[in-house]
Amino acid sequence: MCKVLPEKCGCDEGAVMKEFMTGNHAIAHAVKLCRTPLIAAYPITPQTPIYEKLSEWEASGVLKGIMMRTESEHSAMASCIAASLTGVRTFTATSSQGLALMHEMLHFASGCRTPVVMANVNRLLAGPWGFWADQTDSLSQRDTGWIQIYAENGQEALDSVIQAYKIAEEVYLPAMVVIEAFFVSHFMETIDLPDQGTVDRFLPPLDLPHRFDMDKPGFLVPVVTQELYREYKHRAFLSMDSVKEIAVKVDREYREEFGRGYGIIEPFMFDDAEVVLVTAGSITSTARVAIKSLREDGYKVGLLKIRLFRPFPYEAVRGALLGKKKAGVIDRNISIGSGGIFCQELKSALYNSDTRPLIYGYIAGLDGTDVSPETLESIVVDALNKDIPDKVPVWLRGN
Amino acid sequence: MIKDSQFAIPISYGSTEVIDTGKWGFQKPHPQFLTAPCQEACPAGNSIPQFLYLAQKGEYGKALLTILKENPFPGICGRVCFHPCEASCNRGEYDESVSINALERYIFDTTIDQEPNLNPVQNGNGKRVAVVGAGPAGLSCAYFLRLLGHKVTVFEAYREAGGIMAYGIPEYRLPKDIVKKEIARIMALGIDIKTSSKVGRDITFDALNEYDAAFLSMGAGISSSLGIEGETFEKVMHGLDFLMRVNSGSSIPEGKDVIVIGGGNTAMDVARSSLRNGCRVTIAYRRGRPEMPAIKDEIDDAEEEGVQFEFLIQPVRINMLPDERLAVTFRRMKLGEPDASGRSRAIPVEGTDFIMETDYLFTAAGENVDLVSLPKDLTKNGLIYVDTFLRTKNAKMFAGGDVIDQPRTIVTAIGAGKKAAISIDLYLKGVSPENMFSGIRVGDKGSLSFEAYTSGGKFEMFRAAQKVVTLDKLNTLYFEHSERVKKRKLNRETALQNFQEVNLGLLAEEAIASASRCFTCGTCNYCYNCYFFCPEGVILLDPIKGTKYVDYDHCKGCGTCAKSCPRSVVVMKEL
Numbered sequence: 001m002c003k004v005l006p007e008k009c010g011c012d013e014g015a016v017m018k019e020f021m022t023g024n025h026a027i028a029h030a031v032k033l034c035r036t037p038l039i040a041a042y043p044i045t046p047q048t049p050i051y052e053k054l055s056e057w058e059a060s061g062v063l064k065g066i067m068m069r070t071e072s073e074h075s076a077m078a079s080c081i082a083a084s085l086t087g088v089r090t091f092t093a094t095s096s097q098g099l100a101l102m103h104e105m106l107h108f109a110s111g112c113r114t115p116v117v118m119a120n121v122n123r124l125l126a127g128p129w130g131f132w133a134d135q136t137d138s139l140s141q142r143d144t145g146w147i148q149i150y151a152e153n154g155q156e157a158l159d160s161v162i163q164a165y166k167i168a169e170e171v172y173l174p175a176m177v178v179i180e181a182f183f184v185s186h187f188m189e190t191i192d193l194p195d196q197g198t199v200d201r202f203l204p205p206l207d208l209p210h211r212f213d214m215d216k217p218g219f220l221v222p223v224v225t226q227e228l229y230r231e232y233k234h235r236a237f238l239s240m241d242s243v244k245e246i247a248v249k250v251d252r253e254y255r256e257e258f259g260r261g262y263g264i265i266e267p268f269m270f271d272d273a274e275v276v277l278v279t280a281g282s283i284t285s286t287a288r289v290a291i292k293s294l295r296e297d298g299y300k301v302g303l304l305k306i307r308l309f310r311p312f313p314y315e316a317v318r319g320a321l322l323g324k325k326k327a328g329v330i331d332r333n334i335s336i337g338s339g340g341i342f343c344q345e346l347k348s349a350l351y352n353s354d355t356r357p358l359i360y361g362y363i364a365g366l367d368g369t370d371v372s373p374e375t376l377e378s379i380v381v382d383a384l385n386k387d388i389p390d391k392v393p394v395w396l397r398g399n
Numbered sequence: 400m401i402k403d404s405q406f407a408i409p410i411s412y413g414s415t416e417v418i419d420t421g422k423w424g425f426q427k428p429h430p431q432f433l434t435a436p437c438q439e440a441c442p443a444g445n446s447i448p449q450f451l452y453l454a455q456k457g458e459y460g461k462a463l464l465t466i467l468k469e470n471p472f473p474g475i476c477g478r479v480c481f482h483p484c485e486a487s488c489n490r491g492e493y494d495e496s497v498s499i500n501a502l503e504r505y506i507f508d509t510t511i512d513q514e515p516n517l518n519p520v521q522n523g524n525g526k527r528v529a530v531v532g533a534g535p536a537g538l539s540c541a542y543f544l545r546l547l548g549h550k551v552t553v554f555e556a557y558r559e560a561g562g563i564m565a566y567g568i569p570e571y572r573l574p575k576d577i578v579k580k581e582i583a584r585i586m587a588l589g590i591d592i593k594t595s596s597k598v599g600r601d602i603t604f605d606a607l608n609e610y611d612a613a614f615l616s617m618g619a620g621i622s623s624s625l626g627i628e629g630e631t632f633e634k635v636m637h638g639l640d641f642l643m644r645v646n647s648g649s650s651i652p653e654g655k656d657v658i659v660i661g662g663g664n665t666a667m668d669v670a671r672s673s674l675r676n677g678c679r680v681t682i683a684y685r686r687g688r689p690e691m692p693a694i695k696d697e698i699d700d701a702e703e704e705g706v707q708f709e710f711l712i713q714p715v716r717i718n719m720l721p722d723e724r725l726a727v728t729f730r731r732m733k734l735g736e737p738d739a740s741g742r743s744r745a746i747p748v749e750g751t752d753f754i755m756e757t758d759y760l761f762t763a764a765g766e767n768v769d770l771v772s773l774p775k776d777l778t779k780n781g782l783i784y785v786d787t788f789l790r791t792k793n794a795k796m797f798a799g800g801d802v803i804d805q806p807r808t809i810v811t812a813i814g815a816g817k818k819a820a821i822s823i824d825l826y827l828k829g830v831s832p833e834n835m836f837s838g839i840r841v842g843d844k845g846s847l848s849f850e851a852y853t854s855g856g857k858f859e860m861f862r863a864a865q866k867v868v869t870l871d872k873l874n875t876l877y878f879e880h881s882e883r884v885k886k887r888k889l890n891r892e893t894a895l896q897n898f899q900e901v902n903l904g905l906l907a908e909e910a911i912a913s914a915s916r917c918f919t920c921g922t923c924n925y926c927y928n929c930y931f932f933c934p935e936g937v938i939l940l941d942p943i944k945g946t947k948y949v950d951y952d953h954c955k956g957c958g959t960c961a962k963s964c965p966r967s968v969v970v971m972k973e974l
Contacts, residue, residue, distance in 0.1 A: 113406040172406035210408050222411035235405045 017193040023154035023184040026191045027093070027119045027177070028053040030161035033199040036091045036117075037065030040079035042072055044098040045131050046181040047121045051093060073098035077105035077116075084114035085220060087211035089165065092116070095181065096123035096137045103141065106174075110145030110236060112221060113210065115168035115175070117161060118146075122281070122332075123181040124368060132368020133180035135281065135333035139309075139341040145236055147175035147243055148310040150280040152262075154179075154189045156307075159260055162199060166250045169206055171239040180332070181368065183282040194258050202257050240311050247308050264308035265316045269295060273302025275326040275383045276357070280306045280342055283330055283364070283371045290376035301380050306342060314349045321350060324357040328383040330376070331393065332365040339363075339393045360386065361393035369398025416953070420935070424956025426971045428929075428938075430947045433868045433921030433967060437484035437499060439842025442806075442814035443470040446850070447484055447499055448922040454502055454914035455924065463510045466503065467517060468850050470813055471542040471585050472535065474511075474577045475564055477504025478902070480810050481694040489870040489920050495883045498905070498913040505910045511580070517546070517588065526827045529554065529610040531598050534562020535809045536616035536800025538585055539816025540823075543849060544614075545588040547824045552610070553590060556597035562618055563801075564809065566643045567665070569672045570898040575646070599772020612795050612823045615773075615783055616816065619801040623765035625660065629717025630762075634725055638669040638763030645672045645898075652759050653677050658727060660684075660714055661763030662691035667698060669761045670706045675895055680706045681755070685713040685732050685745040700901070704891055709755075713747065717760065726754050768802050780804075788832045789819045797823055814846050821852050842867045868921040868967045877928065877965040881916055884909045923947065923968045929960035 021029075028050050031039070039058070043051045057063035070076045073094050080090040094102065099120055109116050124134035138148060149164060151157040157179045164175040179185055212220070224232070247264050255261030266284075269291050270276070279287050284305045294301045304320055304327070306313070321327055331340025338344055343361040350356040360383040365371040375396055382394065421427075437447040446465050453462040466473045480500055488496035526549045530537045533555035541551045559565055564578050586592065598604055598617070607613040622637035624630055638661065644651050654677040659670045662684035670680045682701070684691060687710050691698055702708065709729075716728040731751035734743035770778055777783050777791050783798040785791055791798055799815030801807050821839075825832045839851035842865060887903040888894070894901045905913060925942035937950035938960060961969040 111408070113408050209404065210406065210410075216412070218410040218412045219415070220411075221409050224409050228409065232407070232409065235407070239405050 017195070018190050019193055020188055021154070021191050022049065022186050022188050023151075023157050023179050024049040024121070024186065025053055026154040026158040026189075027161055027179070028057075029191070029193055030158040031091045032057060032063050033194060033196060034089065034091075034162060034165050034203055035064070035200075036089045038068070038080070038083040038088045038090045039063075039065070039092065040068035040070050040076040040083065040090070041092045042070055042076050042094070042098060044073070044095050044123075046123060046185045047093045047095045047098070047119070049185075050119060050121075054091075073101045074105055077102040077109060077118075080116045080118075081105065081109050081112055081114050084109075084116050084208065085112060085210075085212050087206060087208040089169075089206045090114075090116050091118070093119040093121070095121040096125050099137050099141060100125060103144070106141055106144035106146060109174040111232070113172040113236065113239075115165070115172055115206065115208070117164045117168055118174070118176045119157070119161065120176050120178045121181050121185045122178055124366075130368065131181060133183055133282075133332065134366055134368060135178070135180070135331070135341070136335075138176060138178045139333050139335075141176075142310055142341070145173065145240065146310060147173055147240070147247075148178060148308070149175065149247075150178045150307055150309055151184065152282055152284045152305065152307075153184055154187070155191055155260070156262055157184065158191060158193075159254060159258065159262070162194070162203060163247075163250050163254050165203055166253075167243060167246055170246055170250075171243055172208070172210075173236065173239055173243070178281070180281050192260070198257055202254070243311050244308070244313055244315065262307055264313045265320060266305040266307065267320050268303040268305065270302040270304070270320070272300055273324065274300040275328060275380055276302045276304050276321065276324050277376065277380065278304045278306060278327055278329040278342065278346060280309065281332065283332060283376075286371055286373055287330075287376055290373040290380075293373060294377055294380055299380060299384070309342075309345070312345050312349060317346065317349050318353065321346075321357055322353050322355045326360065326383050327357045328360045328362060328379050330362050330364050330371070330379065332363075332371070334363055334366060334393075343393065358389055360389040362396060363393045364396040365398060366395075367398050371396075371398070419952045421937075421950070421952045421954050421956075424954060424974070426956040426958065426973045427951060427954060428949055428956070428958070428960050428969045429972050430923065431921075431968055431970045432923065433866050434842045435920035435922070436487040436489060436842070436867055436869065437497075437920075439844050439846070439867050440483040440487035441841075442483070442808070442811040442844075442846055443476075443817065444814065444841035444846030444848050445469050445484070445503075446848075448917065448919040450506065451497070451499070451502065451914050451917040452919050452922060452924045454506060454910065455917065455919075457911065459506050459509045460513055460515070462506045463513070464515055464517075466506065467515060469817070469848065470810075471539055472564075472581050472809070472813060473503050474507035474581050475535075475573060476810055476813070477501070477507050478573050478577070478900075479568055481808050483810075489868070489873060490916060490918055492870045493875055493878065493918075494880045497917045498883050499917075501884070501886065501905050502910060502913055505905045507577075508904055509907075509910075515584070517584075526550065526611045527552065528823060528827075529607050529613040531607070531613065531615050532556070532562060532617040532800070532802075533560035533582075533592060533594075534616060534618045534800060534812065535564060536618075536812035536816040536819075537562070537614065538582065539813040540614045540616065540799065540820045541590050541816075542585045542588065543817050543820030544823060545585075545590055546849075547820065547853075549824070549827070551590045553592040554596045554598055554602065555592060555594045556600075556617070558595050560592060560594065566646050567639065567668070569642065569645055569668050571671070571675065571894070571901050572668070574900055604772050604774065608795065610795070611827060612797065614816070614819050614823065615777075615791070615796060615798040615802060616800040616812070616819075617769065617802055619766040619768045619807070621767045621769050622762060623767055625714060625762055625764060627714055627716055629719070629725075632717060632719055632725065634723075634758065635717060635760045635762070638665050638761045639766065641669055641761050642672065651676055655679075655758035656724075656756070657681070657759045657761060658683055658755060658757040659761045659763055661765070662686065662693060663763060663765075664693045664697055665766070666763035667693045667701045667706075669763050670701055671704055672898075673759075673761075674704055674706060675898055678759075681709055681757075682706055683709045683712050683714065683729065683755075685711065686743065687711060687734060690734075690742045700888075704895060711745070713745065714760075715747075715752065720756065725757050725760055727757060727760060728752055728754050766801070766807075788822045788836065789815060790822065790826075794826070797826075817849055818847055821847060821849070840865050872967040873918060873920060874963060874965045874967075877926070877963075878918065881912075883916070884913050918966055920966050921968060922966065924966070926965065928963045928965060929969055932959045932963040934959065
């Protein structure tokens, strides 16, 4: 794949397509490239452009297949599960209230071992009401048995959707790719659109061994005994656990094919860091800038981006953070009664070790405001100055 | 036992039917059939939703048989009935009523060459019944009595049977070959008819007592006189006599001025017949247009054809002019308090007299019964007096039609003939009619169901059916709005040239479209709504066998079928 414009290069490889578009549209393009024939969705700000773009393509025949415009997100997920069980690749997208409405169906999707892929645009949950970026919606669903990938920007979102299908269809568990409202969903970037042929080679058609059999009709999924239930859940657990390795493998394969890879975590300016900022999503981009600036000012700081959240990359995170002195976790979310959710998960992963770092929790950008480099710098300074982390996370005001 | 694969999910190949989920319900659906307002309004109790359901499917032969169960004159009624069914049609409140009248005609016209196989006559029991008058009431009575197995003899004063249908209504409204065909169908059941046999002239009234029972239906054939000076002039004629001449091809005035006194159907018939003879016609009526008793269609048609109307005038004197034209003195009227018929009284206004000249004056201001040969104790107020079971003071004698106190329409006469046949049958069996009549009512306006009567006592379903379905009981979400098909008629110039039938009837596709507008209130037409909406799939329908089945073991009684039934034929009953 030639990354230079063909006029300049003169080679005969396929040209790289670059277009200027929003994160939402980048996701829509990914769905089209994956040749997803069944989309069942319901519109909700700020996901609506994904819904509208796919709808346009379906109406004009560019996207071959059926788009079901359901009466609610609950029905959308139910439709995706049922369609998936006929052996068809499916997609839906939602946000906030819509994701909350789908909640029981999310359990069904993983319980029925369907490789549904969903894009969730992080938007705060009412009440009070608002539209701004907040990760609480997807994090609230962390117990539903879904794979969760947090993308930093539109390009990563596009690539993650394609990777998500591959991962999900290997383990038969549903996967969600998560981006933040407006910061990623509506911001425009230059997006590298992969070539269709390469995507086709990377992502073969879905084969679902446990799909509906018209010749042998049965009832999916009936009441089971207690022992059977435990057994089904354990198998799902094991499958989910294997995703830690499969996600790494798929990401590596993706890098080989398309020239881009992200890993399941990404350490940045890490090696001699005394304090590590831990981020997910678009705040990571700002943190990269802030860290560089702090380094120039002599601070020994590093950054750890968490991309794969479910399954939680236990070994990778331990490998990165054990031995570090301090970690400041930035959560654009809150679990009221506890603290930031990435923070809790991190603490849990690092607990059983003598060399675990002190973990400082920060709630920033919860209100959907920008988390500026200055805010990040203040977090680093705060963590460096405090010998012991506070019992509760520090809440930071937005700009 | 789970398959080895890590991603297995449970699949059940068994059935959950063993769980009788029906036990959880506290109410269950039951099919019901209710009376539609149209069939209640029909004095003959015609099974309108049933025959329109068959017409919707194009099964016109079966539709004809359905009509013939309750009314032996579909071809005639389809042309001249005043269609109270259409005024009560639930669809009329929704958008426009169903074209029931036009469809009845279409069903007859389209099956005209078929010889319907009427129900085989039940075993005769040797009873002999006399029917006096072969008009709509008499012939209906004869028809139903014959279907009940009795031996019937009809006495008809004129040369031909038919009464008002043959002699009264003009050809352009009711072609005589239609009348002949319908009468032939009745006669084919094996009825003895003696024409030119007038009771009181050719046979005595007492001779009727030799029969086991008798039905008096000689009609009201004597025109009322105006009671004014000059009424005996030759050019002053009774409207009914004029019509008889028209219908028997005798000579009638041509190209003259005609005034018709009266506002009923006879007046309209006289006026329009005169028009067809090139006359200039004026109808003079003592009340206003809204008070005219004629069928509205007839009044509109008369006006369209060019009849002039003068309202609120009454003739007080007729004088002859030197050139033999008539000078009729009219007095203006004003409307006062309502009279017994509920219409405003007409009160003469003194000092408003004026004269209209004309060549002919035809009177059509009411008809009376010829009481001359009837025993005095049977009559009251100029009519034969009967009870609700159409019994006269003479236990053997029954009466109906224009001779009794009932609205003077053909379909009301047909209804009376049927009611009398049932009443006579019960009398001959020695059974009192009270219980029986209440069990075979079609709604509450007096009509009876012959099908219920002959159902061999299994008329519980008919008893339950006496509740009438109103529009609020229908689920109209399933009905798209539509207009009635407009009546096709000959244009005015063509119509007035002769006496050919003016109304052209429906075309085949118009018939299907019109029949499909019927909601079939209270009668299942197998629309399958209940089947489609049942979340459990426990409803089974068979339109060919005409059955509806609910699997009560698995019906949870959610009531969706009842709610989604457009025509109210499913009712939820608590257990």
